[in-house]
Amino acid sequence: MVNRKIWVVPTMRGVIVPDPNSCSGCGGCELVCSLFHEGECNPTLARIHVSREVFTGENTPEVCKQCPCPECLSACPVEAIKIDEKTGAIVIVEEDCTGCEKCMAACLFNEKKTILRFNPEKNVAIKCDLCGGEPQCVRVCPHGALKYVKMEEA
Amino acid sequence: MAKLCGWAGKILRVDLTDGRVSQEDTVRYVERFIGGRGINAKIAWDEIPPGIDAFDPENRLIFTTGPLTGTLAPTSGKIVVGGVAPQVYPKPWYTRSCMGGRFGSELKYAGYDGLILQGKAEKPVYLWIHDKEVEVRDANRIWGRDTFSAQEILMREHGEEVKAACIGQAGERLVRFAVILTETSNAAGQGGFGAVMGSKNLKAIAIRGTGGVKIAKPREFLNLCLAIREELHAPYHNAIDETYGVQKDHVSKYGLKLHNCAHACTTKCFSYYYRHVPGVVNPGMKSGLYMCVAPLFPGLPPPSTIGRASFYNWKIGFEAGFELNVISNQYGLNQWELILGMVPWLRMCRDEGIMTEMDGTPINVDDPKFWVTLFRKITFREGLGDALAEGGERATDILGKGKEQIRRLYAAYGYSGHWDGHGDRVNVVSFPVWIVSALQWATDTRDPFSSGHCYAASLSLWEPILSWDTFKRIGKKLYGSEKACDPFTPYEYKAQPTIWHQHRSVLKDSLPVCDAVFPRIYSKKTSDNFARIGDMDGPSFEYNMFAAATGVNMGEKELYEACERTFNLERALQVRNYGRTRVKDEEIIPYFEEKEQFLGPFNKYMGLDRQKFLQLLDEYYNLRGWDVKTGRPTKEKLRELGLNDVASELEKGGLIQ
Numbered sequence: 135m136v137n138r139k140i141w142v143v144p145t146m147r148g149v150i151v152p153d154p155n156s157c158s159g160c161g162g163c164e165l166v167c168s169l170f171h172e173g174e175c176n177p178t179l180a181r182i183h184v185s186r187e188v189f190t191g192e193n194t195p196e197v198c199k200q201c202p203c204p205e206c207l208s209a210c211p212v213e214a215i216k217i218d219e220k221t222g223a224i225v226i227v228e229e230d231c232t233g234c235e236k237c238m239a240a241c242l243f244n245e246k247k248t249i250l251r252f253n254p255e256k257n258v259a260i261k262c263d264l265c266g267g268e269p270q271c272v273r274v275c276p277h278g279a280l281k282y283v284k285m286e287e288a
Numbered sequence: 289m290a291k292l293c294g295w296a297g298k299i300l301r302v303d304l305t306d307g308r309v310s311q312e313d314t315v316r317y318v319e320r321f322i323g324g325r326g327i328n329a330k331i332a333w334d335e336i337p338p339g340i341d342a343f344d345p346e347n348r349l350i351f352t353t354g355p356l357t358g359t360l361a362p363t364s365g366k367i368v369v370g371g372v373a374p375q376v377y378p379k380p381w382y383t384r385s386c387m388g389g390r391f392g393s394e395l396k397y398a399g400y401d402g403l404i405l406q407g408k409a410e411k412p413v414y415l416w417i418h419d420k421e422v423e424v425r426d427a428n429r430i431w432g433r434d435t436f437s438a439q440e441i442l443m444r445e446h447g448e449e450v451k452a453a454c455i456g457q458a459g460e461r462l463v464r465f466a467v468i469l470t471e472t473s474n475a476a477g478q479g480g481f482g483a484v485m486g487s488k489n490l491k492a493i494a495i496r497g498t499g500g501v502k503i504a505k506p507r508e509f510l511n512l513c514l515a516i517r518e519e520l521h522a523p524y525h526n527a528i529d530e531t532y533g534v535q536k537d538h539v540s541k542y543g544l545k546l547h548n549c550a551h552a553c554t555t556k557c558f559s560y561y562y563r564h565v566p567g568v569v570n571p572g573m574k575s576g577l578y579m580c581v582a583p584l585f586p587g588l589p590p591p592s593t594i595g596r597a598s599f600y601n602w603k604i605g606f607e608a609g610f611e612l613n614v615i616s617n618q619y620g621l622n623q624w625e626l627i628l629g630m631v632p633w634l635r636m637c638r639d640e641g642i643m644t645e646m647d648g649t650p651i652n653v654d655d656p657k658f659w660v661t662l663f664r665k666i667t668f669r670e671g672l673g674d675a676l677a678e679g680g681e682r683a684t685d686i687l688g689k690g691k692e693q694i695r696r697l698y699a700a701y702g703y704s705g706h707w708d709g710h711g712d713r714v715n716v717v718s719f720p721v722w723i724v725s726a727l728q729w730a731t732d733t734r735d736p737f738s739s740g741h742c743y744a745a746s747l748s749l750w751e752p753i754l755s756w757d758t759f760k761r762i763g764k765k766l767y768g769s770e771k772a773c774d775p776f777t778p779y780e781y782k783a784q785p786t787i788w789h790q791h792r793s794v795l796k797d798s799l800p801v802c803d804a805v806f807p808r809i810y811s812k813k814t815s816d817n818f819a820r821i822g823d824m825d826g827p828s829f830e831y832n833m834f835a836a837a838t839g840v841n842m843g844e845k846e847l848y849e850a851c852e853r854t855f856n857l858e859r860a861l862q863v864r865n866y867g868r869t870r871v872k873d874e875e876i877i878p879y880f881e882e883k884e885q886f887l888g889p890f891n892k893y894m895g896l897d898r899q900k901f902l903q904l905l906d907e908y909y910n911l912r913g914w915d916v917k918t919g920r921p922t923k924e925k926l927r928e929l930g931l932n933d934v935a936s937e938l939e940k941g942g943l944i945q
Contacts, residue, residue, distance in 0.1 A: 158546045160552060166514075168500060169359075176500020178397070189576075
């Protein structure tokens, strides 16, 4: 487990916390994520990304931190980014998204464009929505490298 | 088929002689040959005529994935390589080898189910596949490099997400057991396909794919894969179920972590990544994957309880052993050939006074420096290494010595033993379990381990915790008779499990899924020890994943019939190109007639009974619908499997009745 403080703010009610040290790099999280959301197995359409360093063995899962002050949300010109009532996740409403990619640029952690991605087929930005409260990536991870931490438990 | 799910839809063909790139549809193959090994066999039948040598530019190097590659299906990140294989002895013939990692998945994401390479480039090149763009590029900067640095250079050039398969210096110099390697330790090892790449002047294939694999029934497939993942506890290594064999101090000392060798594999298997192990022969920290046969490099601890002769008890130690693992992967040498063949052979020759030195260096398998020198000499074909680079069998021919010792280690076709209780003295298999291994060896084109893992290996590894009564009960359910798993009926009812596993082996190499983990048979999680999820039996997992992913309207029986079709086509290719007959199959007998290495339930070292085995072979051919005298498929059988063109061609050539 990652040992660090997590800020508790009213909007942030749950987050996926990766533990790179336990990650075996199998990529199951990317595959289940794209399968769940897009109906296909496609790591480039996954809302979680495992950065693999083949020659040092370091595998780092990267996923939205569900920031308490989400830059993506503030940057959206059409208010397509909302806070999910049930989970507190910051979600993109695909129907409203115009595909301007401003959220992708605004996110502080999106340098590699792996936290917020772009789905060219649908012309929308995509990001982790915590699967409505049962994150599939956490379900699939064989080594406990992904934990879903809910604020009420924290 | 309206919309293709599972398969990407295209097979890429590159002629290295003129750099021509073309594509063809996968659809023409899929319903009859599924993917991977099946499609490979079909392409080989169509495109590799008799008389093609491994290093002939006209030889094909075929890479194919299957409908499950790149999907969530556990262990599916695998690719199958086929072509005329230089390791095969005495003459190269068509066979196959599989490779894990993420290379196969990336090929699918780029939009291709397979890749056919033909011709020969004028100068060293590599292939760069970026979705629809395919380029044959100059390999000046990576030729001569080891497999790790070649990949690093390609990743720097094309981005860190690139997946590359390449050859080391061994493949460049046509070492007959050179591998094609991806990442740090995933290799198409057996067969010497690295040398085929080298002969084509092809150093590497780098791929970046940004597409996906469409799934016919996403929710059903997702839930099924997750349920199967749950069921896959330690595969058949029940003994390491709790700790997975992790040596505790290696975690802090060497940065050990669990690492799945194939994309989408969620199995807690004994495949580890070591992040920092100090070098012993060469300074500096080494890192990489450590799995399969590599843990034999350090040597088994004395006193070895395994085997009559302690074959692998060299005193190398972990740190140097790990370094040998890394060096052999960097050169691109087949570790199985080194550890189960070459080194025990050299040691035998030394102990029996046949050969005591290698170009002035004493043969000393307890010295890691000797090993490193050996690897270098083989890779760069220096001195004695030039003969050794031809593989154990050919080396004895060239040197004119050590043939008798080779006989004890190499089972057939230039391959050293594997799960057979004889030449392979690390995997504990005893009489009568290895009778099935003998039948599998007799009728295959390489070491039959993807068949062997699941009869010989399963029974042997589960034996300490499951009773023979359980095996008999499950044997009846699977193969039709308790005798299939009854130690007191050694030569009865063994052709049936052999054929069953041969077809399942084709399935594993065609979908593809891991050959060690599947098919799921035994379990500790059910009261009757038969693997299942709900009312779905373990052996049906593969079919159900296939059906949910592809949505193809094909029954379970039809899928297994497709596997039988592939097996028969492979045999037909053997008949047409290499004149295979029953005589060749019987050549395996002397190897198994030798006394076994491990004591079994009879508490007596047993050897194969020739007469009884010949009867068993009769039974095998009869069950297969092959001619008992020649061991060749009959035209009726081939037609029954829809291989009418194959039957006609063989008949026209007077090869079958």
